[in-house]
Amino acid sequence: xxxxxxxxxxxxxxxxxxxxxxxxxxxxxxxxxxxxxxxxxxxxxxxxxxxxxxxxxxxxxxxxxxxxxxxxxxxxxxxxxxxxxxxxxxxxxxxxxxxxxxxxxxxxxxxxxxxxxxxxxxxxxxxxxxxxxxxxxxxxxxxxxxxxxxxxxxxxxxxxxxxxxxxxxxxxxxxxxxxxxxxxxxxxxxxxxxxxxxxxxxxxxxxxxxxxxxxxxxxxxxxxxxxxxxxxxxxxxxxxxxxxxxxxxxxxxxxxxxxxxxxxxxxxxxxxxxxxxxxxxxxxxxxxxxxxxxxxxxxxxxxxxxxxxxxxxxxxxxxxxxxxxxxxxxxxxxxxxxxxxxxxxxxxxxxxxxxxxxxxxxxxxxxxxxxxxxxxxxxxxxxxxxxxxxxxxxxxxxxxxxxxxxxxxxxxxxxxxxxxxxxxxxxxxxxxxxxxxxxxxxxxxxxxxxxxxxxxxxxxxxxxxxxxxxxxxxxxxxxxxxxxxxxxxxxxxxxxxxxxxxxxxxxxxxxxxxxxxxxxxxxxxxxxxxxxxxxxxxxxxxxxxxxxxxxxxxxxxxxxxxxxxxxxxxxxxxxxxxxxxxxxxxxxxxxxxxxxxxxxxxxxxxxxxxxxxxxxxxxxxxxxxxxxxxxxxxxxxxxxxxxxxxxxxxxxxxxxxxxxxxxxxxxxxxxxxxxxxxxxxxxxxxxxxxxxxxxxxxxxxxxxxxxxxxxxxxxxxxxxxxxxxxxxxxxxxxxxxxxxxxxxxxxx
Amino acid sequence: xxxxxxxxxxxxxxxxxxxxxxxxxxxxxxxxxxxxxxxxxxxxxxxxxxxxxxxxxxxxxxxxxxxxxxxxxxxxxxxxxxxxxxxx
Numbered sequence: 006x007x008x009x010x011x012x013x014x015x016x017x018x019x020x021x022x023x024x025x026x027x028x029x030x031x032x033x034x035x036x037x038x039x040x041x042x043x044x045x046x047x048x049x050x051x052x053x054x055x056x057x058x059x060x061x062x063x064x065x066x067x068x069x070x071x072x073x074x075x076x077x078x079x080x081x082x083x084x085x086x087x088x089x090x091x092x093x094x095x096x097x098x099x100x101x102x103x104x105x106x107x108x109x110x111x112x113x114x115x116x117x118x119x120x121x122x123x124x125x126x127x128x129x130x131x132x133x134x135x136x137x138x139x140x141x142x143x144x145x146x147x148x149x150x151x152x153x154x155x156x157x158x159x160x161x162x163x164x165x166x167x168x169x170x171x172x173x174x175x176x177x178x179x180x181x182x183x184x185x186x187x188x189x190x191x192x193x194x195x196x197x198x199x200x201x202x203x204x205x206x207x208x209x210x211x212x213x214x215x216x217x218x219x220x221x222x223x224x225x226x227x228x229x230x231x232x233x234x235x236x237x238x239x240x241x242x243x244x245x246x247x248x249x250x251x252x253x254x255x256x257x258x259x260x261x262x263x264x265x266x267x268x269x270x271x272x273x274x275x276x277x278x279x280x281x282x283x284x285x286x287x288x289x290x291x292x293x294x295x296x297x298x299x300x301x302x303x304x305x306x307x308x309x310x311x312x313x314x315x316x317x318x319x320x321x322x323x324x325x326x327x328x329x330x331x332x333x334x335x336x337x338x339x340x341x342x343x344x345x346x347x348x349x350x351x352x353x354x355x356x357x358x359x360x361x362x363x364x365x366x367x368x369x370x371x372x373x374x375x376x377x378x379x380x381x382x383x384x385x386x387x388x389x390x391x392x393x394x395x396x397x398x399x400x401x402x403x404x405x406x407x408x409x410x411x412x413x414x415x416x417x418x419x420x421x422x423x424x425x426x427x428x429x430x431x432x433x434x435x436x437x438x439x440x441x442x443x444x445x446x447x448x449x450x451x452x453x454x455x456x457x458x459x460x461x462x463x464x465x466x467x468x469x470x471x472x473x474x475x476x477x478x479x480x481x482x483x484x485x486x487x488x489x490x491x492x493x494x495x496x497x498x499x500x501x502x503x504x505x506x507x508x509x510x511x512x513x514x515x516x517x518x519x520x521x522x523x524x525x526x527x528x529x530x531x532x533x534x535x536x537x538x539x540x541x542x543x544x545x546x547x548x549x550x551x552x553x554x555x556x557x558x559x560x561x562x563x564x565x566x567x568x569x570x571x572x573x574x575x576x577x578x579x580x581x582x583x584x585x586x587x588x589x590x591x592x593x594x595x596x597x598x599x600x601x602x603x604x605x606x607x608x609x610x611x612x613x614x615x616x617x618x619x620x621x622x623x624x625x626x627x628x629x630x631x632x633x634x635x636x637x638x639x640x641x642x643x644x645x646x647x648x649x650x651x652x653x654x655x656x657x658x659x660x661x662x663x664x665x666x667x668x669x670x671x672x673x674x675x676x677x678x679x680x681x682x683x684x685x686x687x688x689x690x691x692x693x694x695x696x697x698x699x700x701x702x703x704x705x706x707x708x709x710x711x712x713x714x715x716x717x718x719x720x721x722x723x724x725x726x727x728x729x730x731x732x733x734x735x736x737x738x739x740x741x742x743x744x745x746x747x748x749x750x751x752x753x
Numbered sequence: 754x755x756x757x758x759x760x761x762x763x764x765x766x767x768x769x770x771x772x773x774x775x776x777x778x779x780x781x782x783x784x785x786x787x788x789x790x791x792x793x794x795x796x797x798x799x800x801x802x803x804x805x806x807x808x809x810x811x812x813x814x815x816x817x818x819x820x821x822x823x824x825x826x827x828x829x830x831x832x833x834x835x836x837x838x839x840x841x
Contacts, residue, residue, distance in 0.1 A: 166807065167762045168762040168763060168807075168833070169763075169798055169808055170763075179761070180807075183762050184761070185761035217826040343835045343836065343837045344834075359761075419832075420758050420832040420834065421811045421813075421815070421834075422813075422814045425816065461837075462818060464818075465817065603819075605818065729754075
């Protein structure tokens, strides 16, 4: 463990003197969370509640010949059985098949039949009475297998798409993406040094502690109400409406508290099954996944195959960069390769680059988002290649990066030009950090890396109502994963000039707030915070107008600063927000403000790592001795939560780097589907993760915010690979860099 | 006129042109006019009057949430990119 002996947070471009923004108040939901009173999905109960279970495919690739549920339906206590035939005929067939398979099972664990019974044990027993006849087919489990000539084809109707063009070629390659900038042949011809390697990564899971769960009640009036653990209640609502052929207004989704998601709780799995079972029974039906089901039947992040080639002149100028990336989509199209191609070289100002990306279906669970999806895979290759280049050039790896770093005005490899970004500032903070300036301990290796995530905006809504005691109720639709209730409340408190403790934030259901996109893409503090800012501005304006009525003066002469309304022309006219709140009922009624936003100007985020490791020469076990995460966050609304994101992303990256993987046997079955065998790091495996917040204000946000949730998981895998190389001389080109892998690798 | 960057996978439609100046006050007009110059672009980019769900449009470096109605100025850069899937 190390102790920070430096100024932790660097304010480089944000000099506004805020009262609330940048402070560290206690989170509003803290007491409920630490006392166990917060209601999670599995806690949900209701009168007459039935319990659902899912029969899942034991085969990774098989035709479903027949399904016989008659014996299960006759079991005492069984109330309903559903299969894919219970879906309406409309809607996206692949989406429906991932909920309940119709003609083919495409991964082990894919749902086939849902059962509702009076208790979970009866439902479990009923599953064993269901007869499913399969015609087993050969599975393909990697992009290499899936892209091979004569590979077993998952979907007879799947043809490769190339940016809006259907090539008509039946294949496991769902799409090909390409970005070209400059002339790569010319660039490599100009290079004095070239590095070229292939890298591979395995399927890994987000590892959220709370398994998926859903409870549905289909009322006799045709309204469907679902309670579930989700990162996006409106996504659940809209997906259910599509699958069940209902208007969105007939579906209400209440997000329960969430025990982690990291992108994996954006898709729906159990909700439609619970809904169909509830429609058949008229009773509420709850389904909760086991850990094994969560591993096998939710959405991990893909394994991938990545080829990187980078060339540079003797002075360190990178002249050309090429990336070829194939990512496993899982059973249905939609890997994050599109994000990977955007991120792979975006840290650098490279004149000539070509990037090819392939979305490839394989017989594994359909992949879902996982914290900067695709970017860590890409960085594992690209950031190792940059270090290798630095070594060949005899340059410091940070100085090489600084020589080529992207800044405002740099054209990205995918075309658009960067606005104000903080990549350079992050690298400078890394270079100047005591960790990097210190000598390595004997027997340790040091590695560095930097990563990029572009962040997103999308829709958010917020309502604020003033209470007569001077507090406000704030309602929003963003699931609170990392303390966002409080960071969003802080936006409102700053605008209104009141303590954040006087803001009561609530995450509400889809009937109660305007459309709000998922908590994901590092968008929540940026976009929902912006909605809160606008809603608070609405309240502020109404407060000034109301004071003008009370004082019978022109509202244009009034201002509201630090929670006090005052006249610019009459110093006697002053009233606090609280004093006004007491009078609202008698002076025209209550005040409430609202806003819906869909902002652009998100501003990408860069994060860098410095990692020191030791590697046991006898076992190959890597110990992370010291780890520093530096990230440009624009403006840290609540620095503790920002540091938490940086530490969380770093830890997940460390687990991905050193231990985590889906062990698949030849038949496509995951053989380590428990948290005992799927080895995520614990506190005992880790040093203190030092954090350095760099604030290069995002001009696209009222307070300069950049999303901070994702960029921090991008650099750990290459930083640790570079550190292991420094310690052992072994260039690790596959993840995870487990003890066995390091032992069997050859030194360069 | 706005400067449209033609993605490499679409440059067959533009006879190899990588950048094309196109008139238009919004994305819809730019795509219509691009299609006038190089037929086939609209079919690649538009479905049911909207930008295809697997295509994103970036104006001056920002992915627009407004699609066809996003305003475009005479000095704007227009990029057509693959929309991000994977559920970010």
